[in-house]
Amino acid sequence: MTAASEQAAKRLRQPPPGRKPMVHRIFRADPATVRAALQFLRERFDGSAEDEVISKLELALAEVLNNICEHGTRHEAVRLGGRPHAPLIHLCVARHVGGIACAVTDDGRPLPASCLESHSLPWTGPPPQDAEAILLLPEGGFGWFLIQELTASLSYFREGRRNFLAFIVPVTEPLLTAGAAPQQGEGDQFSPNCSG
Amino acid sequence: MQLTLLPQPDGLTIRVDEKRLDAAIATAFKDSVRSMIAGGGPQVTLDLSGVDFLDSSGLGAVIAIYKAMPAGRTLTLAGLTPNVERVFQLTRMDTVLTIRKADPRQQDPQG
Numbered sequence: 168m169t170a171a172s173e174q175a176a177k178r179l180r181q182p183p184p185g186r187k188p189m190v191h192r193i194f195r196a197d198p199a200t201v202r203a204a205l206q207f208l209r210e211r212f213d214g215s216a217e218d219e220v221i222s223k224l225e226l227a228l229a230e231v232l233n234n235i236c237e238h239g240t241r242h243e244a245v246r247l248g249g250r251p252h253a254p255l256i257h258l259c260v261a262r263h264v265g266g267i268a269c270a271v272t273d274d275g276r277p278l279p280a281s282c283l284e285s286h287s288l289p290w291t292g293p294p295p296q297d298a299e300a301i302l303l304l305p306e307g308g309f310g311w312f313l314i315q316e317l318t319a320s321l322s323y324f325r326e327g328r329r330n331f332l333a334f335i336v337p338v339t340e341p342l343l344t345a346g347a348a349p350q351q352g353e354g355d356q357f358s359p360n361c362s363g
Numbered sequence: 364m365q366l367t368l369l370p371q372p373d374g375l376t377i378r379v380d381e382k383r384l385d386a387a388i389a390t391a392f393k394d395s396v397r398s399m400i401a402g403g404g405p406q407v408t409l410d411l412s413g414v415d416f417l418d419s420s421g422l423g424a425v426i427a428i429y430k431a432m433p434a435g436r437t438l439t440l441a442g443l444t445p446n447v448e449r450v451f452q453l454t455r456m457d458t459v460l461t462i463r464k465a466d467p468r469q470q471d472p473q474g
Contacts, residue, residue: 198385198386198387199387201385201386201387202383202385202386202387205416219445222416222445222446222449223449225416226416226418226446226449226450229385229386229416229418230418230419233385233386233418233419233420236386237386288454288455290455290456290459291455293458294458294459295459298434301429301430302430304426304429304430304459305426306423306424306426306427306430307419307423309419309422309423309454310419312453312454313419313450313453313454316453317453
């Protein structure tokens with residue numbers, strides 16, 4: 168562990184002002200571990216924002232993590248026992264004023280730049296009328312559209328052997344309690360400063 | 364994979380007894396539903412009232428089931444919870460698939 172990441176880990180252990188929830192988990196990319204992480208996240212964050220916001224957070228993260236499971240594995244790098252090397256994911260989620268900040272890093276294959284370009288829906292036409300048209304309906308390609316639809320301030324960089332992806336799920340604060348000064352845009356300033 | 368097969372006069376209802384239709388079970392879900400549909404009548408209803416989380420893998424599985432419906436059969440989705448409904452709306456798949464509103468009193472007179 169480098170000094171920088173140690174420092175980042177220390178920051179993560181400190182309770183944020185207002186005791187807002189946060190989650191940090193490290194796990195191998197696999198649909199079952201992703202499900203467990205999302206269920207843990209849901210438990211931790213329930214009640215910290217409107218249910219709709221927590222649901223959007225869960226869906227956005229599910230899409231990001233599923234993509235790592237599906238596309239991140241380096242098939243050329245085989246582990247002992249002949250299994251491919253599933254990426255090791257670091258997930259960090261923190262509730263801030265104005266949003267829920269997410270940072271996801273993994274040591275899988277690089278994210279293609281095209282994923283971060285503006286995504287349109289794979290299908291937007293009128294309902295298909297005949298059997299042939301129905302067969303053309305997409306069964307995938309929704310993931311990055313959903314991620315872009317549900318998040319803000321999406322940013323990505325690759326450093327060394329890791330992908331770093333950060334984004335915010337916006338929260339509209341219903342009421343700010345007296346004395347708590349509104350800190351507009353605090354969430355926007357979040358970035359996973361893992362490189363020090 | 365927990366699914367309950369409920370025979371109906373005009374077909375069958377498949378109740379999904381899984382809280383999450385996600386990447387962990389999407390393929391098994393698709394295969395199980397397809398094999399259940401093979402033996403039923405013309406009207407197939409997929410009851411999703413017990414599902415509170417659906418991701419794009421689960422959505423893809425539902426679309427695959429729709430695409431694989433045998434000729435002369437119809438697929439209706441019922442009991443969508445708000446989280447599940449959101450995914451269909453965001454992806455516009457609510458305009459393609461037949462979705463029956465959650466209110467059980469609103470039975471479609473056309474069948």
